[in-house]
Amino acid sequence: MAITGVLRPGLCQIRVLDMAAAKTHYIDRVGLDFVGEGPDGRVYLKAYDEFDRHSIVLRQADESGCDLFAFRVARPSDLDSFEQRIKDYGYTVYHVEAGEMPGVGRRIGTVIPSGHRIELYAEIEMADRHPPITNPDLWTDEPHGMRPIRMDHALLYGPNIEEVQDFFEKALDFRCAEKVMLPDGLLATWLTCSTKAHDIAFVKHPEPGKFHHVSFFLEDWNAVGWASDIITRYNISRDIGPTRHGITRGTTIYFFDPSGNRNEVFAGGYTYYPTDPTRMWDETELGKGIFYYEQQLNERFLTVVT
């Protein structure tokens, strides 16, 4: 199946308590490129291998967390068809006008029952310093910090995730690549709109609208090691890793930004095709599913969110 409709994650707007500290973290340590600062003070960043103008948006606020997560769709007309399908599913659609973020076209959005703002957009300017196109070198400016290739996915925490999964499948054509089923129902779901093992994931949690992590894709396991060196060198608050997930199989390390928002950098993971079955974990081996080497459930990883 060609990839149509919803293509991939594109924008993640993160609330930070201290913008200066956040810029040092995301630019100098994680290694995103600074794109610009908007008139309202929001700061726009991108990874070196992304063509689009920006992917991470930082907003100064008095509490941490994630404002919104947005996916890019293939064509402007897709916004109209998805608007209809979201309404047919029974959710309210809100509109964000073009230019609300610099360089980004109009967006549509809805608040899903886990309490998160999910948005779609079709148009965004190409970055000034985009990856090379003709006789392309590996990069325009050499990667720095943890050398992230792209903003890859987010994991969100909230209630009603069975319905959230159903909505993503029925209204947005996502598929469930992997899930965790406990005796009392769905604990977690990894959803994909592409051939990645996940483009977004949800974990059941009593408090709505919570943010577990945003993740950046790295080249390989050596790059995860390099990121780990940076985390220790700069006393970045580490959560867990370097390790590997059983679920999605990514090699990974987790850490916190200076406002307590969790970040992941990872490499690998399997390729998912729409004809593949949904992989499933149950209560007997969940520790291995979450951290394949530790094989233990980790309380902080499972419960600490912003």
Next chain:
Amino acid sequence: MDQTEIRTVHRIRVPGTDIDVPCRPQQNVLDAFERRGLCRDIRIGCRNGGCGVCRVQVLEGTVRADRMGANHVTADERLAGYALACRIYPESDLLIAAAPRNPCATRARTDETIATADRRLVGTQTACLHRHGPACPGHDE
């Protein structure tokens, strides 16, 4: 920092326990606990003022505070001594108590997950460590 600053060490105590943790003026309270391996009374989360799991009440003493999430400690609560342990630095000896907000809503799910999902694990805490009465809604589930 001058020589006196380097040598100054404040003591942090928790009522009802024998905890007595040294903490330098430029060290946050949570870090002092984490380095001593004393994580049962105050949970270690993001260490950066965002997640709220290290919420405490300062009962005695004075602290210097960094920015912390307003959803975890309101302005009124700050006046009453509430704070996030990872965002406060002692200016004197301190008496503090763990003061998690909504202690069991989050905790209950973890307890349940951990208890049902993997009983083999050593060191996994299955009991709620927060101080709360039997009316805690999370535990009725």
